[in-house]
Amino acid sequence: MGRRKQNKSTTDQFDSSDTDSITSTSTGFSDLTLAHETENVNSLDFVIDKCIESLDNKSTRVKALKELLDAFEGHVLFPYLENRYVTLLDHCMNSIKKGKGSPTEACLASRAIGLLAVTVGTGSSAHEIMEQSLPHLERAIVSGNDAVKISVLDCLAIVTFIGANNxxxxxxxxxxxxxxxxxxxxxxxxxxxxxxxxxxxxxxxxxxxxxxxxxxxxxxxxxxxxxxxxxxxxxxxxxxxxxxxxxxxxxxxxxxxxxxxxxxxxxxxxxxxxxxxxxxxxxxxxxxxxx
Structure with missing residues (x-):
């Protein structure tokens, strides 16, 4: 949300491994590229498909979310997500639902949902993202730890700003x-x-x-x-x-x-x-x- 500085007490909600996993996302996308030096390596379709596939697996979900965030931040993904955004939203919601994932996973997923809303832009798709995510974000605001609550509040502000019709x-x-x-x-x-x-x-x-x-x-x-x-x-x-x-x-x-x-x-x-x-x-x- 712009100029707000995050208080030290927020980062205390993570152990050191959680903090590292949140703040070291910049290498995820490049690692994926190096690991798949094939004719498809430069295809964002391929990258997104692999991320969505990995989101199905609990052991690879955090890594997939980091790679997805790198893709969001480095590329214009709308052409590749126009017909996939509902599937991606469902996966991210699973990471936020109570008991489904770690605080790290929930923070990454809420950030991905916000970027997804920004990517699809205003209109019916963004409105659907807001409507589908709102109940789960509300529960996370109540039951999550401080780091999760902060990420979810930011996500809620973004999806509402873009998706609300009135x-x-x-x-x-x-x-x-x-x-x-x-x-x-x-x-x-x-x-x-x-x-x-x-x-x-x-x-x-x-x-x-x-x-x-x-x-x-x-x-x-x-x-x-x-x-x-x-x-x-x-x-x-x-x-x-x-x-x-x-x-x-x-x-x-x-x-x-x-x-x-x-x-x-x-x-x-x-x-x-x-x-x-x-x-x-x-x-x-x-x-x-x-x-």
Whole structure:
């Protein structure tokens, strides 16, 4: 999600072998090339077929996911995945499902799903990826370890950003993220670590940029803005940074135009009872954070 720095506590979720397997993906694709010096070695069809085949086998799944990520990052794969994306998505979902794979595997698979959505682009295929992956990503957000939760939150933000057809679909994903951010609002989500909290805030605010001209009930935004403002005083720098970005996006994207439109009339209104409920608390928060 761009500028967020990953907290050290996130990497502590892996042992050294897990960390190495995540961070050393750059050689996977070249290793595959060297191992198959045949007339088909330069065929991406061949490479993708071998990756998909290897995803069926638990012992080769992590290696296959790394090779697949290298292919995504080094090539334009849409022509080769146009008729394969459902099969590939199913394999990646199996790596995320509870108890099906290791945290390393789940992190790699969630990253692959995000890249798959980017590759197919906006449209019916991306929407299908979002719909099919959402239930499994939701469960992983609840039950995964910190590293998995962070990878899944990033994946959820990407597939929703690309695949959602309307604000209602985007808002559904944002509500899952908000359950992490404001864990007291959900009995099924435990209090997040600082790294997970920062990831959730960044993912949530990323999707918030798509709100556009949708219906906005400013009364409903008072509580979220107030809670985000409390995070500006969090002990963890990454949380404070993510919260600052989120608050800025809220004021610029959600209520900025409406404030500028209604500000003069409401400010000059002497009767406080005639002012909307949101006016006083939001103006108080605005003054507090000096926006």
């Amino acid at each position: 604000w209602d679909e985007t808002e559904k994903s944002m509500k899952l993220m908000w359950e992490i951010i404001h864990s007291k609002s959900s009995l099924k989500v435990s209090r997040p670590s600082s790294a997970v909290l920062a990831a959730a805030v960044s993912a949530w605010s990323f999707l918030l940029t798509t709100i556009g001209g949708c219906r906005i009930d400013l009364d409903s935004w008072v509580e979220p803005i107030s809670f985000l403002c409390t995070l500006l005083e969090n002990d963890d720098r990454t949380v404070r940074f993510a919260a600052g970005e989120a608050v800025t996006i809220v004021f610029e994207t959600v209520i900025g135009n409406r404030l500028s439109y209604e500000m003069s009339d409401l400010a000059d209104l002497d009767n406080e009872q005639l002012k909307p409920k949101w006016f006083k608390p939001i103006m108080s928060l605005k003054a507090k954070i000096k926006i």
